[in-house]
Amino acid sequence: MTFGEQPAYLRVAGDLRKKITDGSLPPHTRLPSQARIREEYGVSDTVALEARKVLMAEGLVEGRSGSGTYVRERPNPRSVARTGFRGPGTSTPFRQEQAAESARGTWESRSEQADAGAEVAERLAVRVGDRVMCTKYVFRDAGEVMMLSTSWEPLAVTGRTPVMLPEEGPLGGCGVVDRMAAIDVIVDNVAEEVGARPGLAEELLALGGVPGHVVLVVQRTYYASGRPVETADIVVPADRYRIAYHLPVR
Amino acid sequence: MTFGEQPAYLRVAGDLRKKITDGSLPPHTRLPSQARIREEYGVSDTVALEARKVLMAEGLVEGRSGSGTYVRERPNPRSVARTGFRGPGTSTPFRQEQAAESARGTWESRSEQADAGAEVAERLAVRVGDRVMCTKYVFRDAGEVMMLSTSWEPLAVTGRTPVMLPEEGPLGGCGVVDRMAAIDVIVDNVAEEVGARPGLAEELLALGGVPGHVVLVVQRTYYASGRPVETADIVVPADRYRIAYHLPVR
DNA sequence: TCGAATTTGTGCGTATGTATC
DNA sequence: GGATACATACGCACAAATTCG
Numbered sequence: 352m353t354f355g356e357q358p359a360y361l362r363v364a365g366d367l368r369k370k371i372t373d374g375s376l377p378p379h380t381r382l383p384s385q386a387r388i389r390e391e392y393g394v395s396d397t398v399a400l401e402a403r404k405v406l407m408a409e410g411l412v413e414g415r416s417g418s419g420t421y422v423r424e425r426p427n428p429r430s431v432a433r434t435g436f437r438g439p440g441t442s443t444p445f446r447q448e449q450a451a452e453s454a455r456g457t458w459e460s461r462s463e464q465a466d467a468g469a470e471v472a473e474r475l476a477v478r479v480g481d482r483v484m485c486t487k488y489v490f491r492d493a494g495e496v497m498m499l500s501t502s503w504e505p506l507a508v509t510g511r512t513p514v515m516l517p518e519e520g521p522l523g524g525c526g527v528v529d530r531m532a533a534i535d536v537i538v539d540n541v542a543e544e545v546g547a548r549p550g551l552a553e554e555l556l557a558l559g560g561v562p563g564h565v566v567l568v569v570q571r572t573y574y575a576s577g578r579p580v581e582t583a584d585i586v587v588p589a590d591r592y593r594i595a596y597h598l599p600v601r
Numbered sequence: 602m603t604f605g606e607q608p609a610y611l612r613v614a615g616d617l618r619k620k621i622t623d624g625s626l627p628p629h630t631r632l633p634s635q636a637r638i639r640e641e642y643g644v645s646d647t648v649a650l651e652a653r654k655v656l657m658a659e660g661l662v663e664g665r666s667g668s669g670t671y672v673r674e675r676p677n678p679r680s681v682a683r684t685g686f687r688g689p690g691t692s693t694p695f696r697q698e699q700a701a702e703s704a705r706g707t708w709e710s711r712s713e714q715a716d717a718g719a720e721v722a723e724r725l726a727v728r729v730g731d732r733v734m735c736t737k738y739v740f741r742d743a744g745e746v747m748m749l750s751t752s753w754e755p756l757a758v759t760g761r762t763p764v765m766l767p768e769e770g771p772l773g774g775c776g777v778v779d780r781m782a783a784i785d786v787i788v789d790n791v792a793e794e795v796g797a798r799p800g801l802a803e804e805l806l807a808l809g810g811v812p813g814h815v816v817l818v819v820q821r822t823y824y825a826s827g828r829p830v831e832t833a834d835i836v837v838p839a840d841r842y843r844i845a846y847h848l849p850v851r
Numbered sequence: 852t853c854g855a856a857t858t859t860g861t862g863c864g865t866a867t868g869t870a871t872c
Numbered sequence: 873g874g875a876t877a878c879a880t881a882c883g884c885a886c887a888a889a890t891t892c893g
Contacts, residue, residue: 358880361802368801384858395882400860408658410799416859417889428796433846528850543846544680547797547815547839565797565815570843573850589797593820596683596793596846600778600823608861634877645863653878666878667870 360401363392367402371411371422381419382412410565410590430595431498431587433543433569456497460518462486464506471503474572474582482506486517489557496558497592502527502583508536527573527581536575544570545594550586558588565589610651613642617652621661621672631669632662660814660840680845681748681837683793683819710768712736714756721753724822724832732756736767739807746808747842752777752833758786777823777831786825794820795844800836808838815839 367388370376383391388399403420406412414420465485472479483503490498502517504527509515514530528538550558550566558566569585587594617638620626633641638649653670656662664670715735722729733753740748752767759765764780778788800808800816808816819835837844 360880364802386858397881397883401880403859405802408799409801414859415890417857418891419858430794538850540847540849543848544843545795545817545846546843547817549815565799567795567797593794593796596795596848597790598793598846598848599790600788610861636877646865647861647863650879651862664878665871667876668872669877 359392359394360398360405363388363394363398363402364405366392367406368409368411371406376422378422378424380422382422384419426591428589428591428593430593432595432597456490456492458488458490460486460488462516462518465503467503467505471582474570475503475505475579477505477507482510484509484515484517497587499554499557499586500583502581504581505579508580509534531573531575531580536580538573538575538580540574542572542574546570547589550588554586555588558586567592567594569594609644610648610655613638613644613648613652614655616642617656618659618661621656626672628672628674630672632656632672634669658814663809679841680843683844683846708738708740710736710738712766712768715753717753717755721832724820725753725755725829727755727757732760734759734765734767747837749804749807749836750833752831754831755829758830759784781823781825781830786830788823788825788830790824792822792824796820797839800838804836805838808836817842817844819844 367376367382371382376382382403385396385399385403388394388402389396392399394402403412403414407414407420410423411425412420412422463485465483467475467477467479467481467483469479471483472481475481475483477483483505486502486504488498488500488502489496490500492498504517506515508531512534514533517527517530531538546568547565548568550564554566555564565588567587567589569587570582571585572579572582574580617626617632621632626632632653635646635649635653638644638652639646642649653662653664657664657670661673662670663673713735715733717725717727717729717731717733719729721733722731725731725733727733733755736752736754738748738750738752739746740750742748754767756765758781762784764783767777767780781788796818797815798818800814804816805814808814815838817837817839819837820832821835822829822832824830
């Protein structure tokens, strides 16, 4: 603390963090106990405790009462491709994980009619209380749940057509764009907003995560001639996936 | 703490949280000082401090040194636009780095040469140890830090040209695409990967957050004819911002 | 099976630095 | 400058969980 620099607990946390990220403290190993940190860095109990708390808040380590503080496993997030843009001459070193993975995925779904709530109504540009078809998906990749999705479609668009139920009929499971095309609704653009937050208990239960884990949330809305025809909330665990976009410039 | 119940600091935090959420402590009001909490709840200084920390970690309040602890405005996440796709008719000049509406944004930067590490080398498709120009940005919106960015450009591309330093010369601060165009490097596409994680202590210090808050991380790479010419890590607090993409379909 | 040592988690009292009013 | 309030830091105590002889 004689430092004019940063607080002592951040200095200690920073040093431990470096040892974790550079591999000298690999996953599942125990980091020095509070008492040892106190000795090694010549700091007080409080500083050692605060430093551990910082690393725990960052999700790098987890404390097990009575046992120790352990380095967490940090899987290398894979990419989930969100656009089909391919430039002329696809020589760009875009990683190969995208196409292969999504092909062998499986999913389940359940549809039911509902009334549009305030948020869904705004996203679909309908009135609150208008009838919508709500479909919940669970996506699996190699048997492991990787993605949750809840989709809403206004019945004003799909009602009394063969594609009213997303997963039934000849076009079941074919994707929004193709299904809409079948009823002459030409989807021409899509807006996606990517956010993140701590996962809800139920989400993390389904995704096989741990309370406190972070999830990415994509709010996606498909438009046909400026009119919203489908909107969805897509939830993926942030420690295992990233959302990838590939866009032309200009 | 003689209670067999929950920890004292959680009890205090819970009570204050209720007062905040039910509106009896509206945004921008100051909550009781540490000393007053100590008196009102009959707890020690440490417990009062720990309770405040809990609320800060939840993003409900923010501490201002020397002034007090204030209830934060419930942040309705704003969008940061990431693509230039516009419906026919709009020709807005725009900067990839900032949302259109934050025209009043300001930024600072600091550049220095460095050797490419393993990750940067892969993203730029150069060899580990190759010289790169590393620039760190701090973006402010209405005076408030909203975004951190670290950018790397291979000196093999910009070295010995007028745009070697991103923020100097006639094209300083003009954006990667225009600067590269000035040296006849035509940027034609960009890949972005959006991930999320708990923010590092230093990041959250700069962003006005608290350890444990979630940040969105965008890894952006610009390509010119398939060759990476710039890559950047962009960090924004997830409780205040979302990343928005608008894409054509098919 | 028992018990001792270790470790985390929580809590207390105090002191000092520093930003704000 | 002085008063107030947060932020950091030190040292200690104890309960609960775990580990290990």
